Amino acid sequence: MNRFFLKPVSIRKQFLYSISIVILVSVICFALSEWMGYRVAAFILLLTVSMLAIIFDIFPVLVSAGLSALIWDVFFIPPRFALHVDNTEDAFLLIMYFIIAMINAVLTYKIREAENITRLKEERSNSVKLYNTLLNSLSHELRTPIAAIIGATDNLQSMPDLAKEKKDELIEEISNASLRLNQQVENLLNISRLESGHIQPKQDWCDIVELVYEVVKRVEENNPKRKINISISQNFPLCSTDKGMLDQIIYNLLNNAAIHTEQHCKIGISASCHADLLQIVIEDNGKGFVSVDSKDIFDKFSRTKDPKTSGSGLGLSIVKGFTEALGGSVELNRSFKEGSQFIIAIPVKTTYQNSLLSE
């Protein structure tokens, strides 16, 4: 189908439109034919067919080309209202008309085909590039924890006399590595949900206070040495939003902060809701995003250039994708000097708890 319509037009409608246009133009030309002569009418009809060839598929265009040739023959070439043509010159003109109209239709169609192919090729090469980046970053992100698991189990098997503390350390390694693997798989599933474009938020009433505490608990469990400071009013309205998606947004930002900042750094989350706009702020006093453009950080696979940090580069693009799917926005506050501060704003429906507590 073609790109002149936002929605593809069915082939039946294409036939209907192109034939109607040819007939309309013919009627106008017929009305003016006394004044402009029948040969000019031929050019106008030819022009009409060429225009149709730009818009419609090949079959409707071929049919309109044939139809216009027939109309020109019957209604314009003397003698009028008869198929047969009087002089040889007009007969030649008619044949030429028919051939040019057909060539026109076919050529325009071919040019469009070629354009489509080029565009597809371009898209494909872009997706190959993306795929390669994905493979590079994933093979690193997945293999590191796998290597840790294999190495630790090998050690445990080959050294049965290892001191207890060493054994515990190795077991701890395995446990951490599997949690990291699990989170990577979760992120991959999320990114493929976003990529497929079939992401539909499931709106339900959500207790934001409960959600924030739940996510913080999970982040603290996965990063046992970190404490996250929560600042949220207990009298928070219920918000209608997709709890699972909001959970992933907050988890990714907090987990990022916990992984990429020094242990002594502070991490905090606060939430507020005014005029049906839910705002969540997540900040830390770490090094911030030094070597990367603030616009790029939400791009897929974009990572800071600091070689000491690791990551698949998926977390922030999931944050952005989910926030936008919820109709909201996320930004990195550039004026925040000490560390980094993310501000998420999501429009929500709210209801205050007190109004529901009547017995």
Place this chain on the structure above:
Amino acid sequence: MNKPEILIIDDEQQIRKLLEITLEGNGYTPRSASSAKEGMIMAANHPPDLILLDLGLPDENGQSVLRKLRKWYVNPIIILSVQKKEEEIITALDNGANDYLSKPFRIGELLARIRSVLRQSVSEEGEAALKFRDLEIDLTSRSVRKNGQLIKLTGTEYSLLALLARSNGKVLTHHYLLRTIWGPGYIDQSQYLRVYIAQIRKKIEDDPNRPEILLTESGVGYRFVSEN
């Protein structure tokens, strides 16, 4: 009492092995089947005390296996589901599963679920009082005490808490709770549930923000937990 027999139906050999070792080490007798067909034959020949059923079996849809089993099998069934498939879990609970675990799960969680559903199947109906940790629920006088102190609950709060506590350890879905406490017209009014759960937590939990008794099962429902 004999060791409870647990039938594992899962096509993944690694998971079967892990479950077998875990169950054997914790006083259960595991048996395992690698397909829906084999599992149903084994369950029919010698009904186990509990079935651990994986929903992603290669030879038959897990929900249909569950429905077939439930036509005659009365002991508990715990389903194993892949992470984050809430609709699947809710459907399975509606189809007669007693509880669920989503992969990857922690062993502690697995054992707690097993203990809880096995306890329910032997516990007697019509208990007069339920006691959990420092919380005491008297079903005849409809009163709740924490550390011996009487707690003031509204009628709805009490009904909700008692319903969850009677199913101690078992997850109850949003729809089930809303239908039972508020009535069939309320099954989509989840805001009531959120508010009342928050209210009850403020009254019975040590730290309402870090609940240990009334737990949220995201996207599925709530669970009353009396053990650590």
